[in-house]
Amino acid sequence: MRTLLSGVTIRARPGQGVVIDGSKLAWVGPISQAPTAKRTLDMSGCLLLPAFVDAHVHATATGLSLSGLDLHGTVSLPAALERIAAHADAHPSELIFGTGWDETTWPERRAPTIGELDAAGRGAPAYLARVDVHSAVVSTALLERCPQAQECTGFDRNGHLRMEAHHVVRRAAQAAIRPEQRLLAQRATRSRAGELGVAAIHEMAGPDISGRDDLESLLHLARTESGPEVLGYWGELGATDIVTDLGLAGAAGDLFCDGAFGSHTAAMHKPYEDAQHTSGALYFTDEQVTEHLRRATRARIQAGFHCIGDAAIDQIARGFEAVAAEFGDLPVRGCRHRLEHLEMPSAPAMATFARLGAVASVQPSFDAAWGGLGRMYETRLGAARAQELNPLANLAAAGLTIAFGSDSPVTAIDPWRGISAAVGHRTQASRMSLGQAMVAATVGGWRAARHPDPAVGRIEVGAPAHLAVWATEEPLAGLVAGLVDGAGPPRCTLTVAGGRIIHGAEDQ
Ligand SMILES: [Zn+2]
The missing domain is CATH 3.20.20.140 (Metal-dependent hydrolases)
Structure with missing residues (x-):
């Protein structure tokens, strides 16, 4: 169906429009000269930009923190433990999977101990990645599921695990995520990305991070449900076969x-x-x-x-x-x-x-x-x-x-x-x-991601239609200057990925 987005500002020129036909842009120009279209969306006064791409995402972990435990912004160790306890009480005997704690922003300047986590988590298996996700504190119940972690480099009796020990406990925590929990998390991530004007995400999967099942589930979701495109990557030495098998972007x-x-x-x-x-x-x-x-x-x-x-x-x-x-x-x-x-x-x-x-x-x-x-x-x-x-x-x-x-x-x-x-x-x-x-x-x-079309990401006739429309009359330079000074981002009113509306008034 040919869709006209009408009245937008493109490259500082107001009163412009674009026609989307199938997956591509079929027309770009001043609205007074617009061709007829089956459907017209009036976006008068809004700013039209190429859609964003987020080139490094972990969809499941993102979704779990969107819908579950997120420790970003906790101001102290007791505040973090309180948040963990509230989450554990709301989800009794479920795996606690979270991230975002950063001891350098706490007055205590140290990670939670395994004992503190056992108490706050009510004895549940718990995996809480540090904000950089390159180490984690874990509970006794999770360690019991992977005792070999204690023999690995990076093991620490206080429960703050790094390097190989961290990879072992992360695999155990990933394995404990139920498939329906994972599906909800991946959906949440894609819909959040779409709301923010993102038309594609690069999923950074790998054997130590999220596993093949997790990646296959996400790719299936991207094929069958509306949302941003997913370009999959697999990080494993020598693993070029899986790239061909799953149609990934790269090893x-x-x-x-x-x-x-x-x-x-x-x-x-x-x-x-x-x-x-x-x-x-x-x-x-x-x-x-x-x-x-x-x-x-x-x-x-x-x-x-x-x-x-x-x-x-x-x-x-x-x-x-x-x-x-x-x-x-x-x-x-x-x-x-x-x-x-x-x-x-x-x-x-x-x-x-x-x-x-x-x-x-x-x-x-x-x-x-x-x-x-x-x-x-x-x-x-x-x-x-x-x-x-x-x-x-x-x-x-x-x-x-x-x-x-x-x-x-x-x-x-x-x-x-x-x-x-x-x-x-x-x-x-x-x-x-x-x-x-x-x-x-x-x-x-x-x-x-080596997209084959040289026009991709541009607003021009023949380019793939990856677009985002923003509710702002501010020119781009003023908008970004405001952001640097601490203003909030504009609201995204429409996101189009490959010609399909994935977020906006006429959500399909
Ligand atoms: Zn990463």
Whole structure:
């Protein structure tokens, strides 16, 4: 059915319209010249933009925190324990699965202990990921389901588990999520994303994160129910078969080369400022990284890694160079391998990635959450290193393709907040221009997933119809300046994904 969106502002010109025909844009122009359409939606005065793409999402965990226990914003350890207790009382003897606690924002400056969690959780199995999801506190009842965790690196008798021990308990917690609980969570995530003008999410699945069943259930939902498109990634060394089997976008995503700063597990060349005994840990050998890239490049599949600290990022850059030496630069470029987070890249690593066509899948909201004076990055790394983190302007200047994501539930799916964090970066030299940020939040996500249509993410005839309409008469620059100053985001009145209305007045 041909649908006319009428009266919108496009590229600062009011009184425009677009016609959607099937999955594509069939017409764009001033409304006085609009062709006839079967249906007209009057959107007078609203702002029409390309829809957003969130290039790094964990749909089930996001949905569980939307509908269940979310510890973001708790102001103290007792306040967090109270919230856990209230949740446990409301859902007796159910698995408690939550995230969002951040001891660096609490006066106690420490994680809950296993004893405190047993008491607050009323003895239920409980898995509570730290805000960066790279470590978690667990209850005795959950540990009893995976006693092998006690033999793993990163085990801690107080119940705050990191590294391999954390991966073991996370698998056990994931296995305890009931299928109907998972379905509701995935639905909640897709509908929230649609309400926020997001037409596609990149799901970062993997054996240690969410499992194959979880990914297959989400892909099935995306095929059968209205909502944003789901571009699936699987992060497992050498696992290119599953990419072909499930029609995934790549053997990339959260294939962990290291952990995260908050959990002291991001791998750096020098020790942590507040934990001099450690500089984090590399989870793979150089040869494992290179072999993954080699195998994917040979199969023309997109590969990629989660990498945060400078040591992890340099390791991947060495892998890129090794594979380029074998195949030549061009085949590597063709794969558009991707890098998740890329928080602490050296200039030579950025140059390698740019030359070899890599995608930087970054989360500007990390800087808003943890950057700046006296906050987590500075606590962990000291001021000098903290200021160098998430160098968005340098990544853009180096020529990498940049895609924005939230890593939800680490930070909320909220593309406007990502854009304002990028243009208002706490380190002035790292700020992106508004134009760069808009591209990274829209087109960037499609390019990152190797979408074949060069017009994708643009508002032009023949382009796939991925659109969002915003209830604001403010020009874009004023709107974003307001967001940087702390104003709330505009309301999304309509989201169109692949020509289908997934959110708005005429929800279908
Ligand atoms: Zn992630």
